[in-house]
Amino acid sequence: MMKILVCISNVPDTTTKITFTDNNTQFNTNGVQFILNPYDEIALARAIELTDGGKGTVTVINVGEPATDATIRKALAIGATDAVRINAKPLDAWYVAYQVAEYVKSNPFDLILTGRESIDYNGSKVAGMLGELLDLPSVSIIKKLDATDTEATVEREIEGGKEVLTIPFPFVAGCAEGVAEPKIPNMRGIMSARTKPLTVVEPAEVKTFSEIVSYETPAPRGQVKLVGADDPAQLVELLHTQARVI
Amino acid sequence: MSVLIYAENAGGKFKKSTFEAVSYAKAIAALTNTNLIAISIGDVAADDLAALGKYGAEKVLNVSNDKLKNFVNQAYASVIAEAAKAQGADIVVLSNSFSGRGLAPRLGVKLQAGVADGAVALPEIEGGKFTVKKTAFSGKAFAVVELTSANKVIALTPNSYKVVEGGAPAQVEGFMVETKESDFKAMIKDIVRSTDKVSLPDAEIVVSAGRGMKGPENWGMIEELAELLGAATACSKPVSDAGWRPHSEHVGQTGIAVSPNLYIAIGISGAIQHLAGISSSKVIVVINKDAEAPFFKVADYGIVGDAFEVLPKLIAAVKEYKATA
Numbered sequence: 001m002m003k004i005l006v007c008i009s010n011v012p013d014t015t016t017k018i019t020f021t022d023n024n025t026q027f028n029t030n031g032v033q034f035i036l037n038p039y040d041e042i043a044l045a046r047a048i049e050l051t052d053g054g055k056g057t058v059t060v061i062n063v064g065e066p067a068t069d070a071t072i073r074k075a076l077a078i079g080a081t082d083a084v085r086i087n088a089k090p091l092d093a094w095y096v097a098y099q100v101a102e103y104v105k106s107n108p109f110d111l112i113l114t115g116r117e118s119i120d121y122n123g124s125k126v127a128g129m130l131g132e133l134l135d136l137p138s139v140s141i142i143k144k145l146d147a148t149d150t151e152a153t154v155e156r157e158i159e160g161g162k163e164v165l166t167i168p169f170p171f172v173a174g175c176a177e178g179v180a181e182p183k184i185p186n187m188r189g190i191m192s193a194r195t196k197p198l199t200v201v202e203p204a205e206v207k208t209f210s211e212i213v214s215y216e217t218p219a220p221r222g223q224v225k226l227v228g229a230d231d232p233a234q235l236v237e238l239l240h241t242q243a244r245v246i
Numbered sequence: 247m248s249v250l251i252y253a254e255n256a257g258g259k260f261k262k263s264t265f266e267a268v269s270y271a272k273a274i275a276a277l278t279n280t281n282l283i284a285i286s287i288g289d290v291a292a293d294d295l296a297a298l299g300k301y302g303a304e305k306v307l308n309v310s311n312d313k314l315k316n317f318v319n320q321a322y323a324s325v326i327a328e329a330a331k332a333q334g335a336d337i338v339v340l341s342n343s344f345s346g347r348g349l350a351p352r353l354g355v356k357l358q359a360g361v362a363d364g365a366v367a368l369p370e371i372e373g374g375k376f377t378v379k380k381t382a383f384s385g386k387a388f389a390v391v392e393l394t395s396a397n398k399v400i401a402l403t404p405n406s407y408k409v410v411e412g413g414a415p416a417q418v419e420g421f422m423v424e425t426k427e428s429d430f431k432a433m434i435k436d437i438v439r440s441t442d443k444v445s446l447p448d449a450e451i452v453v454s455a456g457r458g459m460k461g462p463e464n465w466g467m468i469e470e471l472a473e474l475l476g477a478a479t480a481c482s483k484p485v486s487d488a489g490w491r492p493h494s495e496h497v498g499q500t501g502i503a504v505s506p507n508l509y510i511a512i513g514i515s516g517a518i519q520h521l522a523g524i525s526s527s528k529v530i531v532v533i534n535k536d537a538e539a540p541f542f543k544v545a546d547y548g549i550v551g552d553a554f555e556v557l558p559k560l561i562a563a564v565k566e567y568k569a570t571a
Contacts, residue, residue, distance in 0.1 A: 014499050014519045018386040038500045093361070094354065119384045119499055123363050128319070128351025137320055137432040140348040143493065153435070157494055158344050159256065159445035163317075164436040171432070177486070177493040177501070209360030209395040213377060216388040218525050224532070224542050229551025232560035235531065236567045238547060243529045245451070245508035246475060246567075 002056030002147075002169075004047040005109040007100055007126060008040040008075055009090065009118045010068040020215045027120075027215070036071050038182070039115025039175055041078070046145055046180035047113055048079040057081040059109070063090045063099050069198065077185035077193035088203035092210045093121075097129035102204045104134060110169045111152070116141045116176040127174035137171040143178035249275040250335035251284045252326050253298055253306075254345060257439065258289045263341045263404040263448050265301050270407045271339035272302025273368055274400075278337070283307065285329050285421065287314050287322055292418060299416030301409065307333075307421035313430065316437070319348035321429035327356040328423055330397075342401035343447070350401045360393035366406045366505075366526070384499040385522040404448045405505045406526070446495065449478035451508045452527075454497060456482035456520075458513015458534060458553050462490035467557040468512065474564045480504065482514045498523040513553045516541025533557075 012018070012027075013035045019028040036044075047058040060080040062072055065087065072083045086099040104112065112134075117124040124140050131138025143162070144155035151168045157176070185193070227235045239246045251271035253264050268284060275282040284303035286295055288310070295306045307329055314321060326349070330338050338353055340346045342364050354361035362369075362378035366388065369378045375392055378400055382389035446452065453472040459465065465479075472479045479495060486496035497504055499519040505526035512533045514520060521544055524530065532545035535552045542548050549556055 012383070017518070018383045020387075093351070097351075097355075121382055121389070122384055122503070123351075123361075124347040125351040125354070125361055125363060128348055129355050131320070132323070132352040132355035135428070138348070138352070139432065140319070140351070141344060156344065156348075158437070158439070159261070159448055160441065160443055161437065161439035163434055163438075165432050166435055167432045177496065209354070209358070209393065210362070211392045211394060212382075212389045213375075213392045214390045215382065216379070216390070218387070221530070221544050221546060224545040224548045226548050226550065229549050229556055230559070232549065232556060233563040233566065235547060235549060235560065236563045239508065239529070239531070240567065243508070243546065245529045 002051055002111065003109045004051060004056060004058045005104065005112045006040065006044045006047050006058060006060045006075070006080065007112070007114040008044070008060050008062050008071070009037045010034050010062065010064055010071045011037045011118050011120045014038070014119065018217070020217070024215050025213070034071060036074050037115050037118045039117060041182040042177065042179050043113035043115050043175040044075055044078055044080060045183045046175060048183060049180060050147055059084060061086070061100055061103060063088055063096045065089060072198060073193045074185070076196045076198070077189040078183050079189055080196070082197040082199070084199050084201060086203050087200050091208045093123045093125035094129060094210070095206060095208045097126050097133055098206045099203050100126070101130055101133035103201065108170070112170070112172040114172070114174045116174040124174060127172050131172040134172070137167050138173065139165065139167070140174045141176050142173045143176050145173065145175070145179050247278070248280045248333055248335045249278070249282050249337045249339060250326070250330050250333060251282060251303065252338065252340040252349070253284045253286045254341055254343060255286060255288050255290050258291070260290070260294060261448065262409065263343060265409045266404065266407050267339055267341040267402050268298055268301035268303055269410040270368065270402050272410065274337060274339065275302070277368065277371060283333050283335065284416065285309065285326060287325060289315060295418045296415040299413045300411050302413050303416045306416045306418045308418050309421050309423060311423070311425070313425055316434050317345050318430055318432055318434070319345070319352055320432065321425055323349055323352035323356060324426065324429050325423050327353060329421060330357060336396060337398045337400065339400050339402065342403050346401050350399050354399050357397040357399065358395060359397035359399045360395045361399040361401070362391050362393060363401045365400050365402050369400065381503065381526065383522070385503045385525040403505060405450060444476060444478040446478040446480055446497070446502055446504060449504065449506050451475050451477035452480050452504055452506045453477045453510045453512070454480035454482070454514065455485070455512040456514030457484050465491070467561060471557065471561055471564065474561065474568065482520050511541055512557065514541060515539045516544065
C-alpha cells in the first residue's frame, strides 16, 4: 500500500492581470479567481495513477487560511483520499516546508510530490527544502515518474538534455509538464469531495527567513515598429544597427 | 565573512551562465567589502578553474572526487554548505539553472538561510536590510525580497547579469570533503545531452512559433532560422500540448520563463499566459498575419504577414547579412 502526500497551493488563475495595492506592497486580490496550482494538479494526477485500484492512498496537504478550503475540496474531487490544512498564511517557502515536514514527522509517506513551482512566486523551493528537512533525496523538477514497489525512475530536465535517475522510496519530487495529464473531476468525485476528511492542524512556531517588501510591474513597451512583409531585410538591418541584438 | 560562488559545470566545462554568476557574486563581494571564493565540484581542467579569476574569484576550491563526478543535489549541497562554513561565507551565490534549483533550497535549509531564487539584479543593502529583486507571478511582475536571516543564498537568473572580465587568474586549491553514503541515494542511470542545440533558459536569442505554423511538419523553417541566428527554439502551449514540440520548448506562465536579448515570435497570437513567460526579453519581434494579434502590443518590431511567405524571405535576408558581415 503506497502512501503518497501531495503538497498543494492556492494561486491566482493564469488569466489574471496582476496589480498591487498599498503602495505596491500587497498583491491585489480584488476580483481574482484562485485555483489549484497547475503543476500541483499534475502531481496529484500522477499520485492518483500510481495508487489507482486500491494500491494506496493520496493525502493532499496545504498551508493556508480557511479560504483555501474550496481549492482543497477540488483536489479531493479530483481523487485525493483525504486532506490536511495547516491553518496559517504561507509566509514563505521555508515556512511552508517546515509546516509540512512537521506533519510528515508524525505521519510518514512513501512519496511526497509537489508541483515544480507555484505560478505566483515561482520559487521551486518547497520540494528541496522538504527533502533536506526530512533527510530524504529530492528532485526539484521532474518530467517523468515511473515506479516499482521499492524505487522510482525519474527524468529531470537539464540544459540541452535530460538525466534519468533511480531513487529508492521515500523521496520528494517537484512535478513538471509531462509527468501526467491533469485529471478532470467527475460527478462522483465532486459528490464525495464534500464528505472526504479535511483535517485542520494548527501551525508549528517557526521564524521565516524572507519577506517580500514590495512589488514592481514591468515597464510598458513602446509602439511596435512595423516592417513591410516583402522586405524582411529591413528587419535584419534594424535588429543589427538599431536594436543591436544580432 | 566572504561570498562563496558555486561555479556549475556541465560535462567538465563552465557555461556562460556560470561566468555571469561569478561576475554577479564579485559585485556582491565588492558591495559588502569582502572577498569572493569559488567552489567547483567535478572534473574541471586546472586552466579553466584558474580562469574563474578573470570574472573575480580570488580563490577556487576544487572538489575533484570520484563520487562527486556527477551532480547529486543532496551530496553537492552538503559539500557546498561545508565549504561555506569553512570559509566563513555568509552569502552563497549560484546560477538558477535546473541543477541550481535542486541545490538552492537544500543549501537554504542547511545554512538556515533565506533563498532568493530567480534574482534579476544585484542586492541592495540599506539600513541593515538586504533585499534582492526577483521575478514573480511567472514573469508578470517583480518582487523585492528581504532576506532576514544571517546567511543568504541567491540564485541568479541566466542572461540577467552581464559577464564582467578583468581579474587575474585565481589561486586553485583542492578542497577535501567527507561524503555521507546517505547523500547518494538518488543514482544517475543516464545523461542525455544534445550538444548541438542551444539551451532555452540560457539562450540569448530565441525563435518561437505557435499554431500559426499549422503543423509539426512545418517546423523546418523555424529550426533553420534558429540555427542561422545561433538561437534556441521555443513554442507556445497549444503547440506542446498537441505534441508538435516537446514540453521543454513550451514558453509561458506554466512553461519556461526566458530572458533572451531577442525573442522572435512567429504565428503566436500573444495570450497573457505566453506573454508572462517572455516579459524579460530585451527585444521582441512578432510575425503574425493578424494585425490585431495582442502580441503586437508588446512587440518592439513586427511584420504583419503570412509566416509561410515571410519566413523564407527572412531566412534569405539573414543568410545575406551573415555572408556580408
